Amino acid sequence: MKRITLIPPIVGLVTLAGMIAWRTLAEPGTSLPPFPDPPAVSLPGFEVPLGTARVAGVVRGADGRVLVEALVSLRAGEEPMWTYTDAEGRFALSEVHPGPARITILARRYRTHEFDVLAPDEALVLELDETLAPAPELPPLERAPLEGVIVPAIAGRGVAGYEVLLRPAETPDRFGAPVERRATVGADRSFRFDDLILGQYRVTLLPPWAAGGSWPNIADPARRAHVHSLASAGRSLELPAAAGELHARLVDADGAEIFGALALLHPAGSPDRPWPPATSAEDGTLTFADVPPGAHRLLLIAGEARRELTVQVSAGSALELDLQPLPTRAEH
Incomplete structure (x- = not known):
C-alpha cells in the first residue's frame, strides 16, 4: 500500500512565504517611519511660601x-x-x-x-471666658422585671421556643416611653423580661416558626393588653394561648395511606398569610398546630389530586377532618 508524503510540499510553501515577506519588507518605502521624540517639558517646582x-x-x-x-x-x-x-x-x-x-x-x-x-x-x-453650659441630665428610666408563664391552649402541649412580644400601646415619642421587647419561652413555660420600662404594652404570643415576626398572635384576646407598673412587677403574668389544632388522615382511592402529600393552610380571606407547608407522614396523617380560631382554607395536593376546603378551628380543641379518598392518579 502506497502512502502520500505531504511534508516536503508543506515545507516548501512555508519557505516561499517567508522569502516573499522578507523581500517585501526589504524594499524601500515599505518600513514604517520612526516617531519623533516628544518635546521636552519643564515644569516649575512647587514651592510653599513660608513666613518668617x-x-x-x-x-x-x-x-x-x-x-x-x-x-x-x-x-x-x-x-x-x-x-x-x-x-x-x-x-x-x-x-x-x-x-x-x-x-x-x-x-x-x-x-x-x-x-x-x-x-x-x-x-x-x-x-477663654465663655464656658459651655453643662449637658442636661436625662431622667432615670423607670424599669422593673416582668416574669410570666404560658398556659397551653391544649393541655399537655409544650410551649418551649414560643416568643412573647411586647409592643408599646402608644408611639414612643418621648424619652422613657416603652419600646418593643421580646422574650423566648423556656421548657418550663416561663418567660422573663429584665429591666422592662414601665408603661402600657400590647401582648403578642408567637409560635416558634413565627419568632421575630408579629403574626399570628395566638395569645388569648382578653390578655393582649398589659400595664407594667411597680405594683404589678412582683406578680407573675399568666398568659393563656388561644389556638387550636387541625388533624387529617389522607388515603387514596384504594384506601392506602398517602405519604408525602402537600398541605397548605391560610386564614380565609388572607391568602398572603400562609402557614408553613405540612406534608403527610408515612401513615397518611398530617397536623397543623397553633392555628388561631376562625375559618381557614386548606389545600391538599397528592399526585394528580387537588382538594380545597374551608375548615373552622376552635380555640383549645383539635379538629379531626373526615376526608374522602384522594384520587392520586388521573382516571382515563
Missing part, C-alpha cells in the same frame, strides 16, 4: 488655669496652621507670615474663641 514670623503664648480658662490639649489654629492669608497646647498650656507656631492673623481655639468645656493678633508675637496670653 513666630507666634507663641499661653491659653488660660476663665478661672485663670492653663488649658491643656487645646487646639490652636492660625490663619494668615490662605494658609492654615495648627498645634495643641502642652502640659503648661503653651503653644508655638513658626514660619508664620508677618502681619494680621486670626487664632481660633477649641478647648473642652469652652465655646470656640477667636482672637485677632499681629505676627510676630511670642508673649500672647489668650483667655
Whole structure:
C-alpha cells in the first residue's frame, strides 16, 4: 500500500512565504517611519511660601488655669496652621507670615474663641471666658422585671421556643416611653423580661416558626393588653394561648395511606398569610398546630389530586377532618 508524503510540499510553501515577506519588507518605502521624540517639558517646582514670623503664648480658662490639649489654629492669608497646647498650656507656631492673623481655639468645656493678633508675637496670653453650659441630665428610666408563664391552649402541649412580644400601646415619642421587647419561652413555660420600662404594652404570643415576626398572635384576646407598673412587677403574668389544632388522615382511592402529600393552610380571606407547608407522614396523617380560631382554607395536593376546603378551628380543641379518598392518579 502506497502512502502520500505531504511534508516536503508543506515545507516548501512555508519557505516561499517567508522569502516573499522578507523581500517585501526589504524594499524601500515599505518600513514604517520612526516617531519623533516628544518635546521636552519643564515644569516649575512647587514651592510653599513660608513666613518668617513666630507666634507663641499661653491659653488660660476663665478661672485663670492653663488649658491643656487645646487646639490652636492660625490663619494668615490662605494658609492654615495648627498645634495643641502642652502640659503648661503653651503653644508655638513658626514660619508664620508677618502681619494680621486670626487664632481660633477649641478647648473642652469652652465655646470656640477667636482672637485677632499681629505676627510676630511670642508673649500672647489668650483667655477663654465663655464656658459651655453643662449637658442636661436625662431622667432615670423607670424599669422593673416582668416574669410570666404560658398556659397551653391544649393541655399537655409544650410551649418551649414560643416568643412573647411586647409592643408599646402608644408611639414612643418621648424619652422613657416603652419600646418593643421580646422574650423566648423556656421548657418550663416561663418567660422573663429584665429591666422592662414601665408603661402600657400590647401582648403578642408567637409560635416558634413565627419568632421575630408579629403574626399570628395566638395569645388569648382578653390578655393582649398589659400595664407594667411597680405594683404589678412582683406578680407573675399568666398568659393563656388561644389556638387550636387541625388533624387529617389522607388515603387514596384504594384506601392506602398517602405519604408525602402537600398541605397548605391560610386564614380565609388572607391568602398572603400562609402557614408553613405540612406534608403527610408515612401513615397518611398530617397536623397543623397553633392555628388561631376562625375559618381557614386548606389545600391538599397528592399526585394528580387537588382538594380545597374551608375548615373552622376552635380555640383549645383539635379538629379531626373526615376526608374522602384522594384520587392520586388521573382516571382515563
